[in-house]
Amino acid sequence: xxxxxxxxxxxxxxxxxxxxxxxxxxxxxxxxxxxxxxxxxxxxxxxxxxxxxxxxxxxxxxxxxxxxxxxxxxxxxxxxxxxxxxxxxxxxxxxxxxxxxxxxxxxxxxxxxxxxxxxxxxxxxxxxxxxxxxxxxxxxxxxxxxxxxxxxxxxxxx
Amino acid sequence: xxxxxxxxxxxxxxxxxxxxxxxxxxxxxxxxxxxxxxxxxxxxxxxxxxxxxxxxxxxxxxxxxxxxxxxxxxxxxxxxxxxxxxxxxxxxxxxxxxxx
Numbered sequence: 001x002x003x004x005x006x007x008x009x010x011x012x013x014x015x016x017x018x019x020x021x022x023x024x025x026x027x028x029x030x031x032x033x034x035x036x037x038x039x040x041x042x043x044x045x046x047x048x049x050x051x052x053x054x055x056x057x058x059x060x061x062x063x064x065x066x067x068x069x070x071x072x073x074x075x076x077x078x079x080x081x082x083x084x085x086x087x088x089x090x091x092x093x094x095x096x097x098x099x100x101x102x103x104x105x106x107x108x109x110x111x112x113x114x115x116x117x118x119x120x121x122x123x124x125x126x127x128x129x130x131x132x133x134x135x136x137x138x139x140x141x142x143x144x145x146x147x148x149x150x151x152x153x154x155x156x157x158x
Numbered sequence: 159x160x161x162x163x164x165x166x167x168x169x170x171x172x173x174x175x176x177x178x179x180x181x182x183x184x185x186x187x188x189x190x191x192x193x194x195x196x197x198x199x200x201x202x203x204x205x206x207x208x209x210x211x212x213x214x215x216x217x218x219x220x221x222x223x224x225x226x227x228x229x230x231x232x233x234x235x236x237x238x239x240x241x242x243x244x245x246x247x248x249x250x251x252x253x254x255x256x257x258x
Contacts, residue, residue, distance in 0.1 A: 022218070022221065023217060023218075023221050023222060024217055024218070067198075067201070067202060068202075070198045071175060071178075071198055071199060071202050074178070074182065074194060074195055074198050074199055075175075075178055075199070078178055078181055078182040078185060078186065078195055078199075079178070079181070083185075083186075083187055084256070086187065086191070088187075088188070088190060088191050088253070088254065090253075107236075107240065108232075108233070108236050108237070111197050111198075111236035111239060111240055112197065112198060112201060112232070112236055115194075117190070117193055117194055117197055117239060117240065117243060118236075118240045118243070119190070119240070119243040119244060119247055120243075120244055120247060129247075131190045131193075131194075131243060133191060133194050
């Protein structure tokens with residue numbers, strides 16, 4: 001895992017220095033060396049690194065899609081939803097078996113994604129207390145977080 | 159031409175989302191709901207404004223600075239809204255419910 005990352009970084013840096021550029025050339029070098037790593041993954045110890053890199057890229061995509069969705073949802077409820085129809089409530093989302101960094105990332109993402117904000121992180125009992133904007137179906141909300149965010153985060157941290 | 163169009167779109171949408179956060183702050187019933195509006199709309203609004211800066215000035219001039227600034231928005235604003243909620247809950251600020 002670490003060897004793959006170092007190899008990728010040093011290839012990209014080498015390209016940047018040879019091309020005598022800065023950030024744009026570094027990005028180009030990172031892209032080119034990514035293709036090289038893909039081609040030579042049979043003979044180099046980079047398969048774990050590549051799997052986690054793919055997981056990370058997918059997480060970024062999922063995150064931005066959820067962020068856009070969250071803002072559309074909040075725009076709709078701020079502008080059009082009458083106050084009588086709101087059903088805000090607290091709910092508890094269990095996170096068994098996740099380490100500190102994963103819980104931090106997950107709570108951060110939950111705050112930025114549709115309908116939920118983290119209120120309290122209970123590290124001892126491994127659960128997050130959330131506040132949901134529309135808590136008509138708490139189980140459905142938990143399952144949705146499981147499906148999108150938790151899966152995407154675990155794909156690149158493990 | 160395309161650059162200026164993109165810049166204008168990003169600036170306008172950023173301003174729209176910040177306005178949305180402000181409207182939400184007034185219109186939503188209690189502190190927990192308000193932190194939803196602040197946390198989400200503010201993050202996207204400020205990030206759009208910064209992205210507009212990046213598009214307008216070009217990657218060579220702004221470089222990593224704008225990217226770093228956007229990262230800090232994503233790190234700090236959710237923590238801010240989280241802490242507001244946490245303190246409100248510890249002080250037992252009453253939660254808005256339907257009047258029966």
